[in-house]
Amino acid sequence: MSASTPFPPTPQFDTREQTVQSGNTILIRLPNGDTKAVKIDKDSTVSLGRLGGFHANELLNEPFGRTYDIVDKKLTLVPPRTLAEVGRFFPEDTDATNELINDGEFVQPLTLEEIQALKQSGAHASEIIKMQIEQHANYSLKTEYSKEKYKKRKEAKYSKTFTTIEPTLFNVCDYWFKKDQARIRDIRVDALSQILNLANIRPGGRYIAVDDASGVLVSGILERMGGLGRLITICNIDSPPPYPVMVNMNFKSETVTPVLSSLNWATAQRDHTPLVPPVDVPSDQIKSERQKSRLNKRKAATDLLNGTREDLFAGEFEALIVASDYEPFSILERLVPYLAGSASIVVQSPYVQVLSDLHTKLRALPGYLCPSVTEVWLRRYQVLPGRTHPTMNTSGSGGFILHAIKVYVSRLCGSTRVDLGVRYNDENANAITSHRRPKASASNSSNGVSTVVAADVAMADADDD
Amino acid sequence: MWSTAREIAAGDTVIIWLTRDVVQHLVVTPGKDFNSKFGNYRHSDFIGLPFGSKVGSRSGKGFIHVLRPTPELWTMALPHRTQILYIADISFIISYLDIRRGSRVIEAGTGSGSFSHSVARSIGSSGRLWSYEFHEARAKKAREEFAQHGMSDIVTLTHQNVCKDGFNLTDAADSVFLDLPAPWDAVEHAKQALRKDRTTRICCFSPCMEQVLRTVSALNDAGFSDITMYETLLRPHDVTQVPVLQPISEIEDKLKKAEEIREIKRLRQIAAGQRSHENPHGEKRKRGVDINEQEAPAVTEAEDSGSGKRLKTDDEMEDATLSQDGDVSRSLDAAPTHIAHAGTSSPAPPTKISVSKAITEVRGHTSYLTFATLLPPMPQAPPEDAPSLGSETV
Numbered sequence: 001m002s003a004s005t006p007f008p009p010t011p012q013f014d015t016r017e018q019t020v021q022s023g024n025t026i027l028i029r030l031p032n033g034d035t036k037a038v039k040i041d042k043d044s045t046v047s048l049g050r051l052g053g054f055h056a057n058e059l060l061n062e063p064f065g066r067t068y069d070i071v072d073k074k075l076t077l078v079p080p081r082t083l084a085e086v087g088r089f090f091p092e093d094t095d096a097t098n099e100l101i102n103d104g105e106f107v108q109p110l111t112l113e114e115i116q117a118l119k120q121s122g123a124h125a126s127e128i129i130k131m132q133i134e135q136h137a138n139y140s141l142k143t144e145y146s147k148e149k150y151k152k153r154k155e156a157k158y159s160k161t162f163t164t165i166e167p168t169l170f171n172v173c174d175y176w177f178k179k180d181q182a183r184i185r186d187i188r189v190d191a192l193s194q195i196l197n198l199a200n201i202r203p204g205g206r207y208i209a210v211d212d213a214s215g216v217l218v219s220g221i222l223e224r225m226g227g228l229g230r231l232i233t234i235c236n237i238d239s240p241p242p243y244p245v246m247v248n249m250n251f252k253s254e255t256v257t258p259v260l261s262s263l264n265w266a267t268a269q270r271d272h273t274p275l276v277p278p279v280d281v282p283s284d285q286i287k288s289e290r291q292k293s294r295l296n297k298r299k300a301a302t303d304l305l306n307g308t309r310e311d312l313f314a315g316e317f318e319a320l321i322v323a324s325d326y327e328p329f330s331i332l333e334r335l336v337p338y339l340a341g342s343a344s345i346v347v348q349s350p351y352v353q354v355l356s357d358l359h360t361k362l363r364a365l366p367g368y369l370c371p372s373v374t375e376v377w378l379r380r381y382q383v384l385p386g387r388t389h390p391t392m393n394t395s396g397s398g399g400f401i402l403h404a405i406k407v408y409v410s411r412l413c414g415s416t417r418v419d420l421g422v423r424y425n426d427e428n429a430n431a432i433t434s435h436r437r438p439k440a441s442a443s444n445s446s447n448g449v450s451t452v453v454a455a456d457v458a459m460a461d462a463d464d465d
Numbered sequence: 466m467w468s469t470a471r472e473i474a475a476g477d478t479v480i481i482w483l484t485r486d487v488v489q490h491l492v493v494t495p496g497k498d499f500n501s502k503f504g505n506y507r508h509s510d511f512i513g514l515p516f517g518s519k520v521g522s523r524s525g526k527g528f529i530h531v532l533r534p535t536p537e538l539w540t541m542a543l544p545h546r547t548q549i550l551y552i553a554d555i556s557f558i559i560s561y562l563d564i565r566r567g568s569r570v571i572e573a574g575t576g577s578g579s580f581s582h583s584v585a586r587s588i589g590s591s592g593r594l595w596s597y598e599f600h601e602a603r604a605k606k607a608r609e610e611f612a613q614h615g616m617s618d619i620v621t622l623t624h625q626n627v628c629k630d631g632f633n634l635t636d637a638a639d640s641v642f643l644d645l646p647a648p649w650d651a652v653e654h655a656k657q658a659l660r661k662d663r664t665t666r667i668c669c670f671s672p673c674m675e676q677v678l679r680t681v682s683a684l685n686d687a688g689f690s691d692i693t694m695y696e697t698l699l700r701p702h703d704v705t706q707v708p709v710l711q712p713i714s715e716i717e718d719k720l721k722k723a724e725e726i727r728e729i730k731r732l733r734q735i736a737a738g739q740r741s742h743e744n745p746h747g748e749k750r751k752r753g754v755d756i757n758e759q760e761a762p763a764v765t766e767a768e769d770s771g772s773g774k775r776l777k778t779d780d781e782m783e784d785a786t787l788s789q790d791g792d793v794s795r796s797l798d799a800a801p802t803h804i805a806h807a808g809t810s811s812p813a814p815p816t817k818i819s820v821s822k823a824i825t826e827v828r829g830h831t832s833y834l835t836f837a838t839l840l841p842p843m844p845q846a847p848p849e850d851a852p853s854l855g856s857e858t859v
Contacts, residue, residue, distance in 0.1 A: 012567045013591060063664060063840070066843075077843060079843055082685055082688070170563065189560060194552060194553065194556045200535045226566025226567065341515040342533040343517070352702065356704045356819035369482065370482075374701050375700040375702060376553070376697070378697045379696045381695070388674070388677070405482075407532075408515060408517055
């Protein structure tokens with residue numbers, strides 16, 4: 001079989017445009033390595049602080065990932081930097097050492113004023129740096145590595161280049177994590193990736209999410225659903241939740257509108273009837289066009305709310321994904337009844353204690369199969385010829401994840417009774433549980449034995465599973 | 466891919482969950498049996514049950530859970546033909562390579578198909594996965610599996626050595642994943658297969674640093690940029706419950722009591738010695754007790770119940786100390802409750818707490834993940850006097 005078989009060139013669905021569009025909020029990488037979000041509006045000027053400004057139209061319809069130099073308020077395209085420019089041709093061994101280099105020596109005759117003057121004259125960053133190097137008294141004593149570091153430092157200071165960053169889920173999550181990791185509840189990109197996989201997010205799936213993490217989960221779920229399926233989020237406010245991370249994703253409306261609806265904790269309650277203003281006003285009482293359009297809007301909102309509630313209560317969702325400030329077990333109690341059998345339950349927390357407590361509660365309930373708590377771990381490396389090593393600074397924690405699978409318990413062999421999802425902790429489960437091989441009473445946490453040794457816990461795990 | 470129906474039907478692939486460590490799969494075939502140390506089952510018993518059901522064995526001894534397959538469960542249950550990728554690496558690669566609905570992805574080699582299933586799930590029915598495997602038997606097995614799992618429409622499996630013969634594709638893929646012993650030999654082929662009208666990405670999965678360095682060099686030579694490398698792991702935690710930790714004041718009191726008892730014992734021994742020396746006929750017993758009562762009134766009360774009118778032997782003193790210990794620990798258990806009642810009217814605080822720590826032996830290394838980006842070619846006219854110092858941070 002050959003892979004060269006042609007396949008129908010179906011139009012590829014994209015959750016966002018592949019080029020920069022007016023109205024986008026795009027990420028750009030600055031010379032010092034920082035990432036910044038800027039709004040691109042047609043016919044406006046984009047200002048980048050020290051780097052200066054440029055006309056937004058120059059970026060429109062450009063692919064992401066390109067590097068530009070700002071010269072006289074205009075953009076010049078710069079080729080992507082290869083490792084060669086970062087010093088590919090370093091000698092394997094260098095004789096230079098810092099033996100003769102002392103701190104505090106006067107090495108740079110170029111004064112601050114002279115550099116300022118150079119900058120004002122419009123000299124390019126590379127010229128200024130070249131001049132500084134030429135005048136530097138000890139530059140030739142430096143090792144190649146040290147020279148490279150010196151150039152990079154100066155570059156961060158004078159260069160006026162920037163690179164646009166494609167708003168992939170990875171890049172957006174990375175940007176938010178570096179910008180304000182508390183606002184996304186420490187959900188580092190490795191954690192987000194695991195959550196999305198554990199929750200089995202796919203195009204066409206049906207999911208419930210509780211996202212108190214600025215929308216980083218919702219962004220990830222929507223990105224992976226690709227405009228197909230259903231996502232209901234439950235929030236703690238009366239109005240639609242803002243999910244600011246979604247702004248950086250630059251989703252098309254086709255990615256979001258057909259898929260996402262939100263309820264709050266009150267409207268998500270089955271036995272609660274939301275108080276909504278009346279929509280069926282007799283036509284003789286409608287006095288103006290304005291009132292009519294207001295009533296139409298109100299009716300649309302009410303219909304949307306009722307439709308979303310019906311969707312939720314219909315149940316059979318494929319996963320529940322939670323990253324919330326609230327007590328997680330109370331969330332699960334409310335939402336797990338709407339999950340299908342075999343659905344994934346994924347709960348994230350910056351704190352392992354929260355998940356440990358939840359784990360203990362779930363372990364006692366037969367409706368949760370194999371709850372497990374994991375911690376994510378990630379390390380990035382600098383890869384340069386002769387200088388490959390883990391980065392010196394790294395993030396300390398990317399959060400913790402609890403995963404469990406919802407199972408139906410009240411089923412004996414041969415039974416034809418179809419169980420309802422809400423009966424997830426049915427007492428009948430014991431009928432089967434009692435057939436288990438006997439286990440040491442010490443492993444049962446509820447019978448007052450004070451010490452639980454690790455071996456017992458492992459046993460209990462195996463049994464519970 | 467797999468069934469999305471609520472109930473299990475004949476012909477469905479299901480995951481049989483026995484324990485955390487024993488997860489198997491089977492295709493529901495009426496007439497067949499499933500036997501394990503957790504009981505015996507007929508496949509036909511599963512038909513009509515909702516996925517996620519707990520099923521008791523026919524003999525009533527043992528039970529299993531019958532689950533809907535997911536790529537993650539498949540990774541736990543799949544027959545290993547090679548070393549496989551696990552969720553931490555798989556999920557990270559899928560994110561970095563921006564694999565989502567409709568993506569066109571290349572993977573080499575197919576191996577046991579752990580990564581393939583995850584990709585197939587993420588790209589959906591409008592996506593495309595070209596998978597290459599140079600081992601003929603493994604390729605055949607994987608092809609059967611993909612067909613069984615309803616993935617034939619989106620996965621094209623080719624038995625081919627991509628390092629020698631490439632991918633037979635030009636400008637077709639959004640991303641490439643290479644899990645090969647010598648990925649550097651496939652980098653140029655990968656470049657040819659990647660589309661040039663948009664940003665594309667590559668990931669090379671290698672366990673050794675030496676492989677990484679050669680790969681990085683090859684990627685650089687081929688014109689890839691943004692070369693970077695990650696390592697990611699998953700640390701499973703063991704959650705246990707332990708009693709609320711005792712405050713040190715409790716043990717302080719206990720030690721002080723033990724100290725007092727030891728002193729009483731010493732004095733009694735002295736007294737007994739004196740008696741046997743001076744008054745061997747027993748009339749002075751009462752006096753000995755008096756001395757005790759004067760010198761250690763607090764302790765005698767506790768001891769009275771068992772002591773009676775005669776002096777304790779050493780053994781009996783030991784018993785007394787032990788029972789004292791017992792009392793202390795009993796009162797310790799009750800202590801937090803008393804404090805709570807005294808302090809607030811809230812319910813008694815838990816006597817146990819949940820604690821967790823990473824399990825004793827964890828996976829310490831899987832592979833290095835080397836990533837790089839291939840940008841669409843620059844427009845024709847190259848910019849004049851392009852500065853020698855770019856902006857990219859490495």
